[in-house]
Amino acid sequence: MTTANQQLAAASGLLSLALFVVGIAVVALLAGSFWLGARIKTSEPPRPRPEEQPHLPPEGAVHEIRENREPDEVPRTPKGGRPLTPYELHNMQTKSSPSKERPRWSKGSSGSFGGGGLGAH
Template sequence: MTTASVQLAAASGLLSLVLFVVALAVLAVLGGSFWLGTRVKSREPARPRPEEQPHLPPGGAVHEVRENREPDEVPRTPKGGRPLTPYELTNMQTRSSGDKTRPRWSRGSSGSFGGGGIGSH
């Protein structure tokens, strides 16, 4: 800082005036944002009343169904035929499996790649 700027700020109070104007500008911005926020909020729809809230179905809560699913078979191409492109395959559907036992990992296996186990040896 030069001596001239120190003398200007000290003698005339210009620095105090600048800080006062900046403070007024900050207050104006905060007040404007509050005003704008209340205008936006007044245009929003009202909160739903308790009777408009979703209710349980008459039969009670819906419970999870656990079943084994197996995929449909991928169509095989005949010998010498043209292979199917991904665009010619449809969404592969699944169906209920006849086997009701859940698949389990083999003993000694970690169950996932990189899971930290020793794996099956």
Template sequence: MNIAAMQLAAPSGLLVLGLFAVAIAVFAILAGSFWLGSRIKVRESPRPRPEEQPHLPPDGAVHEIRQNREPDEVPRIPKGGRPLTPYELTNMQTRPSTSKDRPRWGKGTTGSFGGGGLGAH
């Protein structure tokens, strides 16, 4: 090795001071973030007490109701009438279905376009 390579390989005091300053800066940022987080937490509303927690209704837990629903029909436009705009349509409500059969997809399909299934073959 020559003398220039040895001088470059020797530890520099300035490099050590720079790394020490970076470590102090990182520590200051972390300590500041903890301090700021604690100030924000103090300003938040307190946690609810156990008596303020939600309770089950007197009748007990609510159970699932299974029923088939049918959508309302879209209004028909008479011949020569102007089409309805989306703003003139109301929210499409549903009503209970008289049929008790659950709708099923066709055999071999996933029921959605591009669902990744093999499809009906």
């Protein structure tokens, strides 16, 4: 090993000082972030009091409505007409279905691909 390599490998006081300064900077950054967070929290409005909390409507709790929904029909293009572009299609909405029969999956099926059921055998 040459003298130059030994000098490079030897511990340097400057390196120790640099690590100490980096550590102090990290601690100062953390302390500053806590201080800034406390300032922001004090500028926020106070929490609502119990009398300011939402209450149930006079008629009671809102109940679930169970109904079948069906999608709007996709517009058909006339024969010889040009196909519709995506921006010409409106947002597909759903409407209430006159049928009250609920759709059921086939027996032994979970209803979705890879749902963990045994499947139809």
